Amino acid sequence: MAEITRAETVLTEDGVSLWAVRTGEGCPVVFCHGGPGLWDTLEDVAGPLSGVAAVHRWDQRGCGRSQRTGPYSMARTMADLDAVRRHFGLSDMVLLGHSWGAQLALRYTLDHPEHVRGLIYVAGTGIDPGAPWRDEYGRNLRARLGGDLERWSELNDKERTDAEDRELSVLQWTADFADHGQDHEDRGQDRDQDHGQDHSWAREQAERMATPWLGVNFACNAAINAEGRRTWGAPELHARCAASDVPVLIVDGAEDIRPRWAVDSLERALPRVSRVVLEGAGHLPWTEDPDGFQAAVRAFLTA
Template sequence: MASEFPVETAETVETAETVETDDGVRLWATRVGQGVPVVLCHGGPGLWDMFGDMADLLKNVATVHRWDQRGCGRSDRRGPYTWSRALADLEAVRRYFGLERMVLAGHSWGAQLALRYALDNPGQVSGLIYIAGTGIDPGATWREPYQRNFQERMGGRLARWAELKGRARSEAEEREFCVLQWSADFADNGLEHAEGMASPWFGVNFDCNAAINAEDKLTWGTAELHDRCRACEVPTLIVDGEKDIRPRWSVNSLADALPRVSRVVLENAGHLPWVEKPAEFRTAVGDFLTRRR
């Protein structure tokens, strides 16, 4: 079912489409390019697809499918917000686009979503691209160094961020708060890049964020998850930014567990490496995708 949301890219115009889930939630989605089918899973939880520039980088080697998760961005703002529902929604996207097999690419929390789907449905996944994730150990193992790195990267912006964090915020202040926080995710020009992330602005779904993060604490880092990763035969590319404030050693738990994995660390790049090092990102991911044809 088509809807009226044109999205301009560098060379084409994508027409947004509507994926309807089995419980009636309408998910925004779009696709562009030619080649191996790739489905992108955005981070958060509670954010929205910010991968227009990534799609432009890859559209000559892949058909890139983007979507907003339920409750996020241009999709219906309705729960429930659970891991099982997120996985079912991703399956609805695959079925809507008629993909027998796909490469899954996930960023940050979306990398966890892509990984979990690949573990559950290896027959539908020809490859996994795990971008700026945090591995499969509990979050507590890396949270403290992440917070120290965040404060150091924020520098003089930290006081204003802390002021906004500690009180109720207007919509404009909500956007300012997020831009300030996201600015720490870049090695250079953080505020400029974070403004790009927030444009257009759809508002963060904090209810979704809280619900799924609470479930993460109960299910992530288990011995069962490690065992499932050791048995996973899906070819995987891990892509990191060297200067991501989330410590890169946290990803070792996943890299050490997967039997078919390669890893690329991009120098002088942060949490969104395709933004700061687009040519290097395109080369690394493009090489991986050409082997999935």
């Protein structure tokens, strides 16, 4: 019988309501989803961990099922994460952050090590200043989009309806899955002959992420990304990582269009770190190598 989950409302100290849900039993793990401006799409990660982890998922402020109210900043989102921790009565926890959520989880770990027993840093983009990975990411995104590039560019450069926001997001998320090649032909899907990508399978995964469609909060995205461009990668961040005593697992998909070398500086800075690179996987490695991803996470949680 499938586990019945009941959504809960976390109330922040400034009166904003956040959507949250708890599933499974075991080591307390709090997920931090990507974005900024998106919502939790990590249910597929939570399910297989139910035997070893009590997983707590939530939608960040202004996103998804949470109240669409600012302000939007790293500090405010960290305070909201702490409100989630307190709501569920956790004295400490493991944090699992994906993409932008990995940056959030890292920053919370540095600020509140007394509440973090471990950090699982999935598909993040490191701690270098100035986000040097962005140019390569842009080139990789356009190459991976292949025949969808023209439509993506058209949508990206115009004012959009809500339906067009969804279409743009699905196209962009399709590129987050790896170029599968011959080993995925048994899916019975047609592959783009120019780029080798199993577009129909990747599109199916992106459509799942966008269903139900909860709407991107572009104001949240713009505010937090602008803050990150001003502040991320300062020498103090490297020093604080080097001084951290929290164990960290970095998990990468080798075919992520965000270059994996961007994470090297974080790996070098952390004194208690292990890293698993999953070949043939992209930005959502649990989707394309579920066995490898779950083995790495379970080993970390049970160590």
